[in-house]
Amino acid sequence: MTEKHAAARGEIARRFEEKRTRAESAAEARRAALKAKDPAFSAICDEKESYLEKILLAFTRDAESAREELSTLRASHAELREREAEYLKKQGLSADYLLPHYECEVCGDRGYVDGRMCACMRGELNRFLARESGLFSLFEKQTFESFSTDGLSEKMRENFDFCREYAAEFDPRTSTNLLFVGGTGVGKTHLSSAIGRAVLEKGYGVVYEGAMTALSAMEMERYAEEKPQSARLMEADLLILDDLGTELPGKGTVSFLYLLINARLIANRPTIISTNLSARELETRYESRLFSRLTGEYEVLLFDGEDRRGRE
Numbered sequence: 001m002t003e004k005h006a007a008a009r010g011e012i013a014r015r016f017e018e019k020r021t022r023a024e025s026a027a028e029a030r031r032a033a034l035k036a037k038d039p040a041f042s043a044i045c046d047e048k049e050s051y052l053e054k055i056l057l058a059f060t061r062d063a064e065s066a067r068e069e070l071s072t073l074r075a076s077h078a079e080l081r082e083r084e085a086e087y088l089k090k091q092g093l094s095a096d097y098l099l100p101h102y103e104c105e106v107c108g109d110r111g112y113v114d115g116r117m118c119a120c121m122r123g124e125l126n127r128f129l130a131r132e133s134g135l136f137s138l139f140e141k142q143t144f145e146s147f148s149t150d151g152l153s154e155k156m157r158e159n160f161d162f163c164r165e166y167a168a169e170f171d172p173r174t175s176t177n178l179l180f181v182g183g184t185g186v187g188k189t190h191l192s193s194a195i196g197r198a199v200l201e202k203g204y205g206v207v208y209e210g211a212m213t214a215l216s217a218m219e220m221e222r223y224a225e226e227k228p229q230s231a232r233l234m235e236a237d238l239l240i241l242d243d244l245g246t247e248l249p250g251k252g253t254v255s256f257l258y259l260l261i262n263a264r265l266i267a268n269r270p271t272i273i274s275t276n277l278s279a280r281e282l283e284t285r286y287e288s289r290l291f292s293r294l295t296g297e298y299e300v301l302l303f304d305g306e307d308r309r310g311r312e
């Protein structure tokens with residue numbers, strides 16, 4: 001875990017603590033207000049609390065002698081809870097009125113369930129890291145809404161709809177890999193950014209990198225003991241690798257690319273790759289084992305049309 005990651009975790013944990021406390025204090029305040037308004041309700045609450053104390057006291061005593069007493073105490077406590085519930089109903093209040101209203105019902109805003117990080121906290125953490133890294137602002141202009149669909153070919157219209165649906169239904173366990181093939185300025189980067197943003201908003205970890213930067217980062221870490229950049233590329237819920245083919249050609253890059261693509265395939269993590277190269281150029285440039293991965297394990301979307309830059 002990088003230092004930045006650890007700091008982000010600390011910050012998110014603090015926010016969770018804060019919102020949990022807020023929900024719990026609000027519940028306490030609702031009870032206090034109700035008690036202040038109605039002495040009858042106040043009596044129920046006080047009695048209930050006194051039973052709770054007696055139950056706790058009984059627990060601290062020798063278990064054998066307290067057993068009988070405990071069951072009577074529990075029954076009285078349960079009866080008071082029922083009276084409380086009835087009271088709420090009569091007042092036209094919901095059954096959970098006096099309970100804390102947590103944002104996440106799964107973890108009660110604790111962020112963890114059975115020692116594992118809850119999806120809600122993972123989402124917060126991913127969004128936080130994306131905002132910190134500037135990824136959100138990178139995606140800001142290139143959204144589905146800002147993609148001009150005027151005069152699109154039927155093929156491009158299909159691509160647009162496909163991408164929007166892909167983003168809406170994104171799930172790292174089930175989403176496919178995509179290969180965007182087409183000339184410069186036909187909207188590949190725009191649509192992959194739009195997917196990236198939507199997936200980020202869903203709370204998944206997204207890494208967006210130019211192929212050249214990504215592959216040289218991997219090469220730099222070749223002999224390093226720690227490989228944080230490579231791990232980042234390999235472990236993101238969604239990796240968007242932009243502009244494949246612009247990286248420096250050579251055996252080294254091809255093997256890093258293969259390594260990356262293969263690692264993600266094995267781990268079942270979706271990747272979106274865009275390239276200006278034609279299918280023939282891809283085949284010439286990359287080894288056949290890499291080419292067969294790209295064509296066999298990726299859904300290919302062909303982008304056509306005129307250069308869109310300047311229209312957006």
Ligand SMILES: [Zn+2]
Pocket residue numbers: 104105106107108109110111112118119120121
């Ligand atoms: Zn949760």
